[in-house]
Amino acid sequence: MPKPLIIVAAVLVACVSAAAGWFGVKAWRDSQTVAAPVSTPSPSASATTEGDTVSLTFDVGAINFSVADLHSVPQCGETYSPESHIANGIEARVDGAIMLDEGVETLEANPGFRVTGDEALAFLAGEGTVVVTRDDVVVSPDWGAEFVPEYYVAEPNNTTYTQGKVSMNGAELCDVxxxxxxxxxxxxxxxxxxxxxxxxxxxxxxxxxxHKDLPAGEYKIYMLSPVILGEPAAIARVLSEEGISGLATLQYTIAYSALADNPEVTPYCENLTDAEGNPTEVQCDVPVNVLLELLRRDVPVSYIVEGDPDEAVSDAYSLTVD
Incomplete structure (x- = not known):
């Protein structure tokens, strides 16, 4: 399986099944209320403007390039005790708990975001890379270390949780x-x-x-993710209002999106069947240039909130295991 499809397999559930739930609710809410910008918006010099709109497309390659040197995940065994950091008015948050799952002691982490200002804010971020330390030494696996940009809206006084909830028992900690x-x-x-x-x-x-039990010690859970505003978040907002979600992997999952019936898509998709000839799935590989044009829209300038990509790091959520 090509590497891009392996990546898709890892995030397909979040990108496809969440479309009717998480993204559906957010798309409806965003279509009802326009989030006020926290600064005077102005499109980049590279954009083509007409009236109060700007022509933009969602380019996941450019987005990933913009955070290539920003998002770093500590390695197993490293000493790690970062300072929390608010990025572009967005605070990373994580809740944690020690649970019993079929008699096995399990550490659970639930990551999310909260806006620090008084207005709702639309942005791109990952589901959250969760890092767990025991006595300030990294013991969490590197699950979710790859950044996959998703569209979120954070509201004041309310945590927007992602689909990136993780759990791990003692046998799954990276030191064993x-x-x-x-x-x-x-x-x-x-x-x-x-x-x-x-x-x-x-x-x-x-x-x-x-090794099922968690070794004794002070556990700290962190959540970190790039936070992206500007034109990428603005075009994602417009597409979300149309019901188009899972933008980061749309090149391969477009058959399960609101663009599935677009005639520009059909030549790049194949209907797969089982041994009896029954349809099983649709596999697509849409060329990047075709996808960029499919996702091009006239975006209201008011949707663009300026801000350089930045990494949000949560406060530590501390738990003690005796």
């Missing part, structure tokens, strides 16, 4: 994950017998059982 991974690394899947695979499964299950 290599031992679990080694069980499978020693297995040659090309030549392994059923007995060898069963033995590896049994060994892995025994490892998970032995």
């Amino acid at each position: 994950a290599d031992e679990l991974s080694a069980i499978w690394d020693d297995l040659d899947w090309a030549t392994a017998t059923e007995a060898e695979i069963a033995a590896a499964q049994e060994k892995a299950a025994a490892f998970r059982e032995a």
Whole structure:
């Protein structure tokens, strides 16, 4: 599977299934209320303006390039105790709890955003990279480390939670994950017998059982994400008002979007079937230049709130495990 499709597989649930829920509600709400800009808006010099609108398209490649040197995730075993940072008037937040999941002690984290001003604000950000430390040493896996821009609206005095909720037990913490991974690394899947695979499964299950509890210590949970305003957020807002969501992976998931019936899309999609000829899914790979034109809109200048991309870092949410 090509790398782009692997990335899509990791985020497809958030981008597709959330369309009718999270993004549907937000699209309706945004269509009812125009968020007031926190500064005097002005389009960039590269934009073409006509009246009080500007012609823009959603270019995920340009967006990712703009934060390429901004978003960094600490490695397992690093000492990590960052200062919180508010980015473009957006505060990253995270709630945490220790739960019992089928008798297994599990640390749960629920990331989100809150605006620090008095007005709602539309912006692009990730679902949130969650970093967990134990006694200030990183123990969380690098799940969600890749930035996938999504459209959000944050409102005063209310946390906008993302779809990036994560949970982990003791066996999934990165300081022991290599031992679990080694069980499978020693297995040659090309030549392994059923007995060898069963033995590896049994060994892995025994490892998970032995390490299921969270080791004692002070756990701190952080959430971090780039926050992007300006033209990218403005065009995302317009597209969201049309019911078009999952913009970051639309090149591959467009068949499940509001643009599915567009005649410009059809030549780049294939209907897949199972062995009996029953349709299973639609697979698309829309050329970038075609997608950029499909997503071009005249955007109200008032939607553009200026601000350079910046990284938001939450306060630590602290939990103690005895």
